[in-house]
Amino acid sequence: MKVLIHRAYKSFNLNETIAWIKLISITGASQVFIQGLSFVGGILIIRSLPTNQYALYTLANTMLGTMSVLADGGITTGVLAQGGKVWQDREKLGVVLATGLNLRMKLALLSLLFSMPILLYLLHHHGASWIMTLVIAAALVPAFFTSLSGSMLEVTPRLVQQIIPLQKIQVGANLGRLTLLVASVFAFPLAFIAILAAGLPQIWANIKLRALSAQFADNTQKPDAEIGRQIFAMVKRLLPESIYYCVSGQITIWLISILGSTTSIAQVGALGRFSMVFGVISTLLSALFYPRFARLPSDSRLLLKRYVQIQAVVIIVSGAVICAVWLLSDKLLLLLGAKYAGLSTEVVLLIIGGGINFISGSSFYMCTSRGWVINPIITIVISIASISLGVMLLDISTLRGILIFNILVGLPTLLMHIVYGVRRILTVEQSGD
Template sequence: MQAVQIAKAKRWAKQISITGAAQIIVQAVGFLSGILVIRLLPVEQYAYYTIANTMLGTMTILSDSGISSGVMAQGGKVWQDKKKLGAVLNTGLYLRRRFAWVALSITIPILSYLLWKQGADWITCVLITASLIPAFFAALSDNILQIVPKLHQNITPLQQNQVTVGIGRLLLSGLTLFAFPWAFVAVFASGIPRIWGNGKLKKIAEPYIDRSQRANTSVQVEIMRMVKRILPSSMYFALSAEITVWLLSIFGTTTAVAQIGALGRFSLVFSIISSITSIVVLPRIARLNPKSEKKLFFIGMSILSTFFVCLIAVSLLSVLSPYVLWILGDNYSSLKQEFVLVLIAGALKMVSGLVFGISTARGKPTNSMHIIAGNIMAITIGALFFSLNELAGILSLSILIGFTSLIINVLNLFLNLKFFINN
């Protein structure tokens, strides 16, 4: 028995180390692309770029609204059956296409207003909006397609695709921004490689699914049940996930918007951790047999280990902040305090997201209204004590929101322990 446990531990250590190494490469390439954009774009154009990227994230959240979580949960039940998994996948893709048009109708007017608020003329607004379309349509399916190799733990082709897309973005950004240092060019250069990578994802998923299967009504009902549970929080998080950028875009200066965008590049540390949990941990939790006696131990160790890794990352980067900020250039090298606040906010968001993902993978996501009510309370308290037109004040508010969300998600997990034990 002990030999079996040791063998399992070795397999886990090997898979996590391989996945982690690959994600370091993926994030390093993405980081280089981000630094290239920061250094080549003027502060004003980088502020526009930050707003556009934030809006792309909002578009993606709204077009998903819990669909990918539903696909993961339903796919985890039938992952060994090509026909049933194909039906789950195509149902998810069908729903995302329908949600996409709603997301566009909501976000494009908001994007135009925020760009105008920061001084962009109408031509710039149109060009930036148009440049977002390729990346948005690629995002409609890539999150769903990735679920198939994740469930089968066929991780290597998935990561190779991510590395290739990242290198393509780096090369395209470098070739275009030297000659055309405009925000819409940077956004467009980022989106084109994602379309190519999307095509590769379809080929990676192909051996595990029957693509001829049509969207299934019963699967759609189950996915929509998950969507209805998550949708209110998805709509709320679409606006609140990047609340720092939203508030600075409305109340702050163009320089402050550029600063928060530049500092956010160092969230790659938590992106690496998030990618590992998304690729290795959450699919395995979704697949756990209801009769398994080690479910709670596995869930608890996943949360604790992620927390300690985030704690080490925050501590180490805080000590090295003068050297880290030098990478961004002279415009951002004095933001030591703000940098530490960004790290703390990112760590809280990472751990909170993991806890929420675990609950969702087992079919009991945190009630949307609890999250919204808690975050509104945090925003109200934060608005009374923090200055919302200063970067440090906005980041302090972000930390308060992240801490509140973490507490709510942990409470949901704890209160549903009996369900997790029996299902």
Template sequence: MFNKDRTRYWSLLLSKFLAGQGLTQLTNLLTGLLLLRLLPLEQYALYTIANVMLGMASVVADLGLSHGVMSIGARLREDRTSLSRLIASAQRYRWVLGSIAIVLLFVLTPFMTGKHGWSVTQIGTVLLIITLSIWVRLVIGLRGTVFEIYHDADSVTRTDLPAAFLRLAVTGISCALFPLAVVALAANLFSLMVQSLLVARRAKRYIDFSAPRDPAHSQALKRFFFPLIPSTLYYAFQGQISIFLISLFGSSTAIAQVGALGRLGQILGVLGALNGFFVLPYFARIASRELFVKRAALLLGALFLFAGILILSAYVVPDWWLLILGQHYNDLHRELPVAIAASMIAFIAGITYTLLIAKGATAGQHFLIYVNLSIQVAFIGLIGVQSTYEAFLLNLAMALGTLSVNMILLIRMSVRQQSWAPAGSA
């Protein structure tokens, strides 16, 4: 039945969130585009590899834990004490995982940077900045989940937007004077530290930072994210396999081009933010199988339509897209549609994953490893990855494999799952 008041509530909430996140993501996009123009190709290649390593380490430091906090926390939002103890329980896992991520980071760095002529000093400084950035991200990510649990769009905007503006200003000034990858990474770290302080101040209204761990919550989190570890570890590395392979077999120019086209994926930043803020907690509270299926189908249908429009535009008006990237990258007409398609399909695959974990359906994710490893081995054997086009073609093939498996798991869950009762109402 149509509920006018509830529709108005969600419309206002989403409008407020999209407005704040839209401005935040636009600011981040401007920062990324500014770097494309300020950094020489060689330095932008190093910056791209550093961001890939930071992204991989951040995934390893999480392993689905934040999703578990949001899924379980959505049912505890009326109990501040219990929610605080859930966050404290998750924090213990997070520090252990973060330490493992940093060790892996130091192991992988020589393989990704060894053949491109960067100095030991540059690489060592990059490693130090990435390590510090990971620890700050751990704090921001875990405490920031409470804003999504409570649908607090104001807090999301008031912590993300100032940090984005600061990042743009500091990056622009510092990289104009010193066009180096390490300078850009240091500017990002500085903005993360400021954001961490803002998140801590606003999160205090929801959680008590001094709350002790709860063994029951620790076990619940363990049951939630342990089944996700194989697939999450896989994606921590395989999700960036194209950059890894290009860094081994390709040139610095190819690395920079892959990183530049990847910047266009930031256009999906607003929708990506909705994934955690709206999709997961909202669908986690839906108590009816029929309602879940209906709303999931509407969501996915709208996203496929949006994806089709974007991919078509990359064929019809490619120069509009390439104008965004700047003169160093205006000859990537062949690579552009594949890059847009890979980003959109990967995004939709991420939404299907969120729909699964919203109802605690974490089993079956290991099938993704088998499917995508098969795709990867076949692709490398038949085609190889030495150019920008081949890198994005591999990304597209793997995104399609992920989407296919998650759709099958989503259909299976919709048919077989017995318990649909959440703590709150949808």
């Protein structure tokens, strides 16, 4: 015991610990503010839109997430992994970024062609006229392309840890969204107005992100075929899982949109606003920890130590969030308005599912930040088995049933990603990373 205490004391660096506390405090406070603006905007939309319009908004937003996952297909992860090797070289980092943007645009067009017909059908199926359906779809296109460019342009400032300038841009974009929402949705409580108001400020953000990124990555560089092959090699491994994630990751919305009512879609979308708390922590991890994990040397002891530390924080925070929502569920529902009262059990179930997916995602992103990708066949087989079991055991036509189903599907995926992460780290020295 004395030996362990002595080792812990020797490894403790007070200055480094203080520096981390300051960095996490400043970044965390900024992210709370950023996500707080987003949360207020979301509550404003929920309370302003009629239930049927909010259901259409939820469907469109869910499809936006699906389109973004398909258009990325692992490209951002590949850029992060490749950029982590050359992040101190402005020209090489510029080549990596240019290659990633070029690949992403090609996948974006394919994603748009695949996803739009499905969205048009679902919107019309849930009561939107054909004119309203086309207007909502048209409003989604600029939000789609600007969000894709924005997430790619954020890779450079995250790699070089320019967190404060990045967060200033994010604050500006979210203030713009909230301002546009206040100015529009009260007068025009329509789904497509809310989508436009939420998406347009990203144009300004992308201009600022491009200027920030250009300080550390040469934006005059051209795509490189060899780097493209390396990124695409990761895409080939991640794309099957990304495609499957489009189904399984949003399985709650997809199933309820097919089997449930328009009201149930609105309820799932409204309750989902509370899971944004995981978005605060996830953004913090993406800004501070995943890029640093990507840059770590190929030392299995150090990698395992950081992996366990990050996962421990994620698990503790997830548990705290679930307990807080359980204790305050009735009060939290007051924020959504009378249309969503009486869903105390449902909001707790949704947060439990969100916590499970958050822990699983943390392990997944740490692995992929270093270019480690689990065999997609394993992922798909395990997920299909858990989905099939859930469909057989649960009534997924009800809101409560679909939320329990989401928990059941998430648990095997969580276990799979953690086991893979630990095993992959333990083989680093033998494989040379």
